[in-house]
Amino acid sequence: MKKDTQCVHSGGIFDPVTGGVNTPIYPSSAFEYRDRQDVPYPRYFNTPNQRVIVEKLCSLEGAEDGVLFGSGMAAISTTVCAFARAGDHVVMMDELYGGTHSFATDAFARLGIAHTFAATSAEAVCAAIRKETKVVVIESPTNPLLSVIDIRKVAACCRDKGVVSIIDNTFASPVLQNPLGLGMDVVVHSGTKYLGGHSDLCCGITVTSTEKAKTIRDLARHFGGVMNAQTCYLLERSLKTLALRMERQTSNAGRIAGYLSERKEVKKVFYPGLAGSQGHSLARSQMTGFGAMLSFELDAAVSPDDCLRRLKLIRPAVSLGGIETTICSPAKTSHAKMSAEERKRIGVSDALLRLSVGIEHVEDLIEDLGQAMG
Ligand SMILES: *Cc1c(COP(=O)(O)O)cnc(C)c1O
Numbered sequence: 001m002k003k004d005t006q007c008v009h010s011g012g013i014f015d016p017v018t019g020g021v022n023t024p025i026y027p028s029s030a031f032e033y034r035d036r037q038d039v040p041y042p043r044y045f046n047t048p049n050q051r052v053i054v055e056k057l058c059s060l061e062g063a064e065d066g067v068l069f070g071s072g073m074a075a076i077s078t079t080v081c082a083f084a085r086a087g088d089h090v091v092m093m094d095e096l097y098g099g100t101h102s103f104a105t106d107a108f109a110r111l112g113i114a115h116t117f118a119a120t121s122a123e124a125v126c127a128a129i130r131k132e133t134k135v136v137v138i139e140s141p142t143n144p145l146l147s148v149i150d151i152r153k154v155a156a157c158c159r160d161k162g163v164v165s166i167i168d169n170t171f172a173s174p175v176l177q178n179p180l181g182l183g184m185d186v187v188v189h190s191g192t193k194y195l196g197g198h199s200d201l202c203c204g205i206t207v208t209s210t211e212k213a214k215t216i217r218d219l220a221r222h223f224g225g226v227m228n229a230q231t232c233y234l235l236e237r238s239l240k241t242l243a244l245r246m247e248r249q250t251s252n253a254g255r256i257a258g259y260l261s262e263r264k265e266v267k268k269v270f271y272p273g274l275a276g277s278q279g280h281s282l283a284r285s286q287m288t289g290f291g292a293m294l295s296f297e298l299d300a301a302v303s304p305d306d307c308l309r310r311l312k313l314i315r316p317a318v319s320l321g322g323i324e325t326t327i328c329s330p331a332k333t334s335h336a337k338m339s340a341e342e343r344k345r346i347g348v349s350d351a352l353l354r355l356s357v358g359i360e361h362v363e364d365l366i367e368d369l370g371q372a373m374g
Helices: 003-009 048-061 072-083 098-111 122-127 151-161 210-223 229-239 242-261 280-286 304-310 340-346 362-373
Strands: 065-069 089-093 114-118 133-139 164-168 186-190 204-208 266-270 293-298 326-328 352-356
Touching (some): 003 048, 003 242, 048 065, 048 229, 065 072, 065 210, 072 098, 072 133, 072 204, 072 210, 098 114, 114 122, 122 151, 133 151, 151 164, 204 210, 242 266, 242 293, 242 362, 304 352, 304 362
Parallel strands (some): 089 114, 089 133, 133 164
Antiparallel strands (some): 065 204, 186 204, 266 293, 326 352
């Protein structure tokens, strides 16, 4: 089946009582135990509504099994801890999502796990692997500069050295990039973004092999970061339109990236879909579309605060991946905790704005951006 069809059909359960075409919501936390092996219980990650989502994501990502969590960070923290323990070392990237970055700096020390932040290149990530390294965590494209890293190369060197390779695939979504097929071991998503897609729910998911999913689920049962049946249903409903949304959002983003690169008020546009951008050829080789996130740096003559204030349709908001277009200043939101020098080092200037492109008509979005800049 193709992605669009998988989004609609994979995993769903027809209502056995009425023949309804939608998965019924099974809210029970107590289930009859006689004559059955795997008794459902929400914190065991095995209730019907949770399993429907896992099956849909497994079919979209080409995975065997997975675990659905109550947030992206629950997915990431549980997954990393499932493969690294005290005395082990983890390699991460400089440009990881802020929450993952602070998880490493704040929580690893308590757990006795050492870590290294490597620069955003396959070579730097592979070179940071030591003999105690058990896990590598990467992202591509990255936030907020949309850098693209060679996923096949990272996967191959992790495999050579017996290290578990994990990728946060949130920005690409399972419609545009399938890292397991490129050799990665584990894929995580913050489902709060494109999977949910309507800025109204929080969740995370990990998909991988049967064996690794079991290891993650065993630990997850202790940590307990689950999602309830009602939210699972909302997410299942959203997933049915994921491919459709990504198609529109990606095409809007491509048009906007082209428009912005021609405006004199814009110094630089960061979007892997632009020919000549850092990650363009790599993105072509590992993604089926360039995604709906882009960033741009305003010229010194335009104040980013004024620009945000003048926007009428596009709302300044944190988070991303919704059907509505939102914008943010990474220096004031996702990267506010970093020192100004550190931000400068990784290339996040105060004039940088990050756009999460939605499904509106692209001409309305372009008109709004145009009037706000000038
Ligand atoms: C939002 C986000 C997360 C964290 O997800 P939550 O659902 O907020 O816990 C992780 N990685 C990326 C790339 C994100 O954008």
